[in-house]
Amino acid sequence: MATEFHNLQELRHSASLETKVFIQRDYTEGTVCRFQTKFPSELDNRIERTLLEETVKTLNSYYVEAEKIGGQSYLEGCLACATAYIIFLCMETRYEKVLRKISGYIQEQNEKIYAPRGLLLTDPIERGMRVLEISIFEDQGSGTSSPSSSSMSSTGSAR
């Protein structure tokens, strides 16, 4: 685990940003939060299709769990209403708990799968839940630190 995180840091230190790909929301099921599982063509030679699809499907299932309208959400809603929503000052809502899980999952996916391939996922909550942003870094080999001279020349393009 420590070694993998070390690779992620090295990726951020030494790699330069090439481009970003945005996976859009899938609205075919209404306003629930869901991302398209369509594979972007820019990632064709960077990552296997199944890995990305798996990530997006897992994220979608987390969001379904967060927005599920059932017994627990009713209980939470009624309890909160009875206390004039003051209880939200001390209690974390179910949605927030799931968002924390999502953030942990994205971090783990970045460390294990995406960083070694020179990619970086950004948590959708930081983009207003509109897109799943995937940053593509210049392919400098398998995540090993590269000499600074080659990365210096590409600073202009990083803008």
Added chain:
Amino acid sequence: MSAVMITRKVRKWEKLPGKNTFCCDGRVMMARQKGVFYLTLFLIVGTCALFFAFECPYLAVHLSPAIPVFAVLLFLFVIAMLLRTSFSDPGVLPRALPEEAMFIEMEIEAANGNVPTGQRAPPRIRNVQINNQIVKLKYCYTCKIFRPPRASHCSICDNCVDRFDHHCPWVGNCVGKRNYRYFYLFTLSLSMLTIYIFTFDIVHMVMREFLLFLIRRDTQAYYACTLELSTLKETPGTVLEVLVCFFTLWSVVGLTGFHTYLISLNQTTNEDIKGSWSGKNRVQNPYSHKNIIKNCCEVLCGPTYPSVLDRRGLMQEDSTVSAASAAPSSSSSISNAVPQTTNVVLRLQKTTAPLIPNEHTPDDAKPSIAASAEKSPSPREEHPPAPKVPPLASPETDVEDKTH
């Protein structure tokens, strides 16, 4: 050589575009015009104060002490709902960052093909099928995004709001996905409070008049039972309360009824006004569960959505200041910033967030860490490297970059 770079930490709300005002260091978010909100607050608090001063002592003694107790609880609930509606984020969608905006533009151009010069480009619309209904997603030129279904751009607050209902000047904020249930509970509880106060005002006046009638009858000084002004002289507040409640009743109860109707159909005020799902051309509401109870449960007991606008997150802001002048003059944002949260750090070369990103580093600063980490081994004094400020879609930060 005399230019000094000041790196300050500011809260993200200070750099948010849009016409909102923020208080309590970003915890409170309201529209710009708050005058009518203060009026609402004044009317509610004023009328209740009169009620507690004039009616409650009499009614607590002659009828029941539960009356003022229940009035207090109801009053507190109304105020809590009003403040919750007014101060919370209605569901504002943050504007697209430059890369995202460019990505969408490229997609649009690819879809439209080459438009010959002189011809207007086709309108930017995406069609999506929801529940066997074609819904058009419009492009917002201000926020540079395709609006999600049911979102709309509020021109008063200059933001796209998710599940936009309407902009309510009475609460001084937009009503959207995140605060619609608080708004509804506010109107509902205010209706109850108004009816409650109105009823007990009438009861109070009738009781006083009846007592007077009995006294007069017993003292053989009987007059026709007419409403004398003596009651009103004793409790002048009652008249004012009755007036306010009478006019409030019609509007607030009507509004509550209207929103109850909307909730049962799972529609927003915006959709109702535009006639989006009015039924002509066999257009039906794709979001409705066709079941009143399910619709009500979804709107009122659904999950509490978190705010996607990170107001209190910290971000770095850089500006050059000539060392000769004491006060920074080039950057306009320093004067705007709230001083209590800024850390003025003088640095000759720019390093932003810590080189090792931790969980507190905002994700959009992470690529810039990679960029700045490359620059730090080679300091250049004449031209400090132009800082790559984590862009938060604010035009001001871009302008500052260019002033170097």
